Amino acid sequence: MSEEATRGRAPSIRDVARLAGVSHQTVSRVLNHHPSIRPATKQRVLDVMAELQYTPNRAARALSTSRSRTIGILSSATTQYGPASAIAAIDAAARNAGYWVSTASIESPDSDSISAALAHLAAQGVEGLVVIAPQARVFRTLARMRIEVPYVALQTSGDPDRAISVDQIEGARLATRHLIELGHRHIYHLAGPQDWMEAEARMRGFLDEMGAHDVPMTAPILGDWSAAFGYHAGRELLTVRDFTAVFASNDQMALGVMHAAREAGLDIPRDLSIVGFDDIPDAAHFWPPLTTVRQDFAELGRRCVAVLLGDLDPNLEGVAATISPELIVRSSTSFPAF
Structure with a gap:
């Protein structure tokens, strides 16, 4: 690190330029991702920035470039x-x-x-x-x-x-189809809050898939996304065991249903199959590990930024598309016992 940087003063763009052996205009071009900078020069500037722990001044850059x-x-x-x-x-x-x-x-x-x-x-x-x-x-x-x-x-x-979004309807259809293909015909759906678009889409996917297979339907139960709701709904449903599977609109409500089933002495998945939605990091560590629908949030973020940058920079082309979800089959689902 340079002597100036060790004196307590934050390093400046001119410090970076001097140590990298370039002009401060070149450092500015590197910061603004200018295409004319040679890769070797860009890397040398970035290395010096890392060495000095240089952080660009966002306000100053916005004033000088008219862009934030x-x-x-x-x-x-x-x-x-x-x-x-x-x-x-x-x-x-x-x-x-x-x-x-x-x-x-x-x-x-x-x-x-x-x-x-x-x-x-x-x-x-x-x-x-x-x-x-x-x-x-x-x-x-x-x-x-x-x-x-x-x-x-x-x-x-x-x-x-x-x-731009993950296809919520298709995700719900995947979850419901999985249960139907295992042989389940008595399936409850724990839906999310009524005013959430994702909850509405997942409910629609469930109903569409049940209808496509001519499976008798019961009215979805509107929840609030919480494990506590899943637990209390599960306890109420289990007073009359007229079902073999539950598709919960998120993993937390699925966890609550698992709690209620265990408390009632049921084995999952022998006595009751459960599917969630989201594939939260903990889902693989529920007991048993939860079958669920995975949403690719990293890809969602990448495409979202790509679309925006296509609007911001005419040289970039935005990529708008619906992202397909993925069914993750684990140990919470199996063939029905009756």
Whole structure:
């Protein structure tokens, strides 16, 4: 590390340039991913930056380039696994592309809360926006607003040109088809909250697949995503054992059903098969390990950023597409006992 850097002063772009043997304009081009920089020169500059632990000044770069290189995320329900995983994936993909991420949470789906969050992001000069709002009413509010930057939505928001998502309907059909192909004909569905678009899509997939196989249907049970709800719903259902399988709309509710089944002295999967949705990191360590539907959040983040960068940079082509989910078969499902 240079002598100046050891004196307590944060290293500057000129320190990097001097040690790399280039001009400060060249360092700036490296920071802004300019295509004219030779790979060897770029690597030498990056090595010096790492040695000096140099961090570019975002505000100064925004002033000098008229670009903030920041993507905004407008999000609600950030404590749930899906939205939280999507935010992390977008952040990783944006950083790989040389962008920063700024997140604003929506306290409620009303226009005042959304306007305040958008104003917060606009004040930071975001160049593009990702909307992660599972509730349909958020998009109804957004539709009445004017958004000044390119944006995409991580749910099926009604505008296919702005939406990129994992195919929730297909994921639910995969889970339901798996149970039907094992021989189950008495299947309950624990759905998510009524106002969540993903819960609605998963419920539709379940009903579509049951109908396609002419399997008798019972009304889905609306839940709240929590293991506690799954547990209490499971206890109620098990007072009358007229079913052999449960498809839960997320892994946490599936865990709650497992708890209720174990408490009732049932063996999983001999007496009851259970399928979840999401493939949270803990799902492989439930007992027994949970059969579930995996969503590729890393790919979701990559495609989301690619779509935005296609809008931000005319030299890049956006890739908008629905991502296919994957059924992960583990030990919580088997042939029905009756």
